[in-house]
Amino acid sequence: MSSSPAAERQHYWLTFAVLALAGLTFALLQSVVAPALPEIQRDLHASTTSAAWILTAYLLSASVLTPIVGRLGDMFGKEHTLVVALAVLGLGTLLAALATSIGVMIVARVIQGCGGAIFPLAFGIIRDEFPRERVVSGIALISAILGVGGGLGIVLAGPISAALSYHWLFWIPLILVVLATIATMLFVPESPVKTPGRVNWAGAALLSGWLVCLLVAISEGPAWGWGSARTVGLFLAAALLLAAWIWNEQRAAEPLVDMNMMRIRGVWTVNATAFLVGAGMYSSFILIPDFTETARSAGYGFGASVTQAGLFLAPATVMMLLVSPLAGRLGARVGSRMPLILGSLATCFAFTFLGLAHSERWEIYVGSALLGAGIGLAFASLANLIVEAVPREQTGVATGMNTVMRSLGGSVGSQIGASVIAGTVVGSALPTEEGYTVAFLVAAAACGLAVVASFAVPRPRRARARGPRARHEFADGPTA
Numbered sequence: 222m223s224s225s226p227a228a229e230r231q232h233y234w235l236t237f238a239v240l241a242l243a244g245l246t247f248a249l250l251q252s253v254v255a256p257a258l259p260e261i262q263r264d265l266h267a268s269t270t271s272a273a274w275i276l277t278a279y280l281l282s283a284s285v286l287t288p289i290v291g292r293l294g295d296m297f298g299k300e301h302t303l304v305v306a307l308a309v310l311g312l313g314t315l316l317a318a319l320a321t322s323i324g325v326m327i328v329a330r331v332i333q334g335c336g337g338a339i340f341p342l343a344f345g346i347i348r349d350e351f352p353r354e355r356v357v358s359g360i361a362l363i364s365a366i367l368g369v370g371g372g373l374g375i376v377l378a379g380p381i382s383a384a385l386s387y388h389w390l391f392w393i394p395l396i397l398v399v400l401a402t403i404a405t406m407l408f409v410p411e412s413p414v415k416t417p418g419r420v421n422w423a424g425a426a427l428l429s430g431w432l433v434c435l436l437v438a439i440s441e442g443p444a445w446g447w448g449s450a451r452t453v454g455l456f457l458a459a460a461l462l463l464a465a466w467i468w469n470e471q472r473a474a475e476p477l478v479d480m481n482m483m484r485i486r487g488v489w490t491v492n493a494t495a496f497l498v499g500a501g502m503y504s505s506f507i508l509i510p511d512f513t514e515t516a517r518s519a520g521y522g523f524g525a526s527v528t529q530a531g532l533f534l535a536p537a538t539v540m541m542l543l544v545s546p547l548a549g550r551l552g553a554r555v556g557s558r559m560p561l562i563l564g565s566l567a568t569c570f571a572f573t574f575l576g577l578a579h580s581e582r583w584e585i586y587v588g589s590a591l592l593g594a595g596i597g598l599a600f601a602s603l604a605n606l607i608v609e610a611v612p613r614e615q616t617g618v619a620t621g622m623n624t625v626m627r628s629l630g631g632s633v634g635s636q637i638g639a640s641v642i643a644g645t646v647v648g649s650a651l652p653t654e655e656g657y658t659v660a661f662l663v664a665a666a667a668c669g670l671a672v673v674a675s676f677a678v679p680r681p682r683r684a685r686a687r688g689p690r691a692r693h694e695f696a697d698g699p700t701a
Contacts, residue, residue, distance in 0.1 A: 233351050233355065236347075236350060237347070237363070239404040240343040241363060241366055242400065243307060244343055245369070246370075246398050247337065247339050247340070248366055248368075249371075249397075250336070251374065252370070253390050255374075255378065256375060257378050257527075258273075260382060261275065265320070271327075276440075277436065277437070277440040278327045278331045279330040280440075281334065281433055281436050282333070282334020282335065284628050285429040285432050286335050287337035287624050287625055287628075289621075290306055290338030290621070291342065291620065294338070294617045296416055296417065296418055298411050298415055299345045299412045300346065300412060306336060306339055307339070308402055309335040310332075310333055310335055310339075311402060314329070314333055315395055317333065317391045318391035318395060338621065340367060340604075340624050344360055344608060345617045349412040349413065349613070360549075360608060361546075361548050361549030361604075362545055364603055364604040365545030366545075367627070368502060368593075368597065369542055372506075372541060375531050376534055376538055378531060379527040379530070381393065415614075416614040416615075421469070423469055424470050424476060424477040427462055427465050427466035427469055428477065430466075431460075431463040434455045434462060435459040438455035438459065439636050440632065443636060443643060467480060477618065478618055478622060479615060486677075488607060488610050488619065490674055490678045491623065491678055492622065493677075494561060494565065494599070494603065494678070495623050495627045498565060498596065498668065498671045499629070500630040500667045501568050501664045501668045502568075502592075503632070503634050504634040504635050504664045504667075505537070506534070507635045508657065509530070509533055510533070510534070511642065512579065512585075513529070521579070523582060534589055536587075536593060537589040537590065537596070539593065541593045541597035541600075544597035545600075548601035552602060557606045558680060564594075564598030565599055565668060565675045567591055567595030569595075571589075571665075573661075573662065573665040574587065576658050600627075607623045608620065609681070634667060637663060641656060643656075645659075
């Protein structure tokens with residue numbers, strides 16, 4: 222779509238609504254299948270290991286493709302690239318809705334992973350197209366949708382699969398994808414900011430290699446054994462490929478990811494925080510439903526159904542929706558570092574509370590609400606801090622890598638949480654209550670490290686330079 226700058230600015234909230242719809246769809250698809258995995262496994266006659274790949278394949282594909290497609294958006298235009306990403310996401314979602322075998326379902330999930338690029342592309346579009354004073358709040362709201370959609374997917378999965386079937390976990394998002402694709406073509410202006418160049422395909426292959434090795438090792442480690450030859454071998458391969466990727470990127474004429482950029486204090490500290498907060502958020506998607514679904518005869522738990530277990534996470538989703546706009550306003554006034562610190566502190570306190578108090582339903586609801594408030598504040602701040610730290614032409618790849626760090630943290634956090642509670646199982650019995658207590662406190666420790674990392678994030682420039690000019694510079698971020 223081409224229009225005058227004035228017209229583009231006039232309808233920037235319409236652009237935001239389209240981007241929000243696109244991001245919400247991807248975030249829903251990321252988590253909505255998790256509660257329905259047993260039903261999908263039975264219907265497709267799959268093994269437990271094969272069914273687990275329905276989640277793993279999506280995470281792997283999104284982690285690999287997000288920075289690559291983000292780079293393509295910087296090069297060829299973010300709006301056109303977003304349309305392509307949505308179209309590919311729609312194709313994968315259609316295939317998943319029609320899948321009649323586990324192999325087709327896993328392929329569909331790999332294709333869907335291309336949608337991970339929606340977030341870095343959206344951040345770049347907001348930075349390029351929004352009025353300067355609206356950039357911070359716009360990015361904060363879009364960034365928070367990753368957490369909101371994830372929580373909403375867990376909450377909606379039970380009612381949808383019970384009332385209809387698990388196939389509708391894909392048909393409903395497919396409708397949203399189609400609407401988002403059409404709306405993007407009609408209402409999202411093409412960005413005037415492009416960076417001509419080439420994709421470093423060798424770097425892309427090495428990036429894919431170490432991410433795949435790392436995530437497969439993390440995902441399959443509990444089943445294979447953390448000390449098994451396959452698990453250790455994959456971790457070693459990931460380390461070697463990571464070293465080769467860094468070496469390649471440092472010497473490439475046009476690197477996929479500028480290593481100098483990754484060494485910027487405002488980038489690596491935010492990425493570290495994203496990893497740790499992501500670990501906490503995704504571990505909650507495992508721990509809270511599993512705990513609440515445990516029968517009371519075990520001495521803990523509430524014997525909840527899948528639908529009821531999802532409702533225990535409803536306060537988290539509501540709080541993310543309520544807090545995220547506040548984080549954007551706070552970030553516009555004092556900088557995004559402060560809501561990041563507050564969010565990390567809130568998530569740490571929430572998991573500590575859940576570790577010490579989980580015998581009553583209201584305690585789970587309170588812990589969930591605190592967790593949602595923390596994630597809403599933190600996620601709303603992460604992308605803004607990255608955008609502020611890098612040149613405009615590196616927005617796509619920088620925010621793409623930040624999204625990958627959240628996913629990596631989520632994979633690590635969920636697997637560690639599952640491993641901790643599984644380690645307390647004796648024979649065919651259920652995990653002990655102590656296992657859940659330890660798992661909640663391990664998540665609290667991860668979020669405590671996130672607090673430390675968030676304090677290491679540089680203070681915003683506006684704190685050192687007051688006035689309207691400083692506010693605009695802060696909101697818009699640095700130029701090249």
